[in-house]
Amino acid sequence: MSKRQLKREWKLEGYDTFESGEDAFYPLRGTFKSEQEATAAARKRLKELEKKQPSSSSGGQSSTGIQDRVYIVRPDGTKYRFC
Numbered sequence: 001m002s003k004r005q006l007k008r009e010w011k012l013e014g015y016d017t018f019e020s021g022e023d024a025f026y027p028l029r030g031t032f033k034s035e036q037e038a039t040a041a042a043r044k045r046l047k048e049l050e051k052k053q054p055s056s057s058s059g060g061q062s063s064t065g066i067q068d069r070v071y072i073v074r075p076d077g078t079k080y081r082f083c
Contacts, residue, residue: 008075
């Protein structure tokens, strides 16, 4: 890994299940120095979503749920869903 890659930060993105394609993604606050920090922030964000979009009425994070999703964005720009 180059020094440049080591300095880059991890980020979070939200995904609005009512949108489609790349328009559905939106940035979430914060940058993180490690995947562990990003994971902790993503977990916190899911707890906040549970309060705003309760699983009982949204279906939660299930494949049929309409609750917003949380993605962790790696320093190289690739992302994966956190659930």
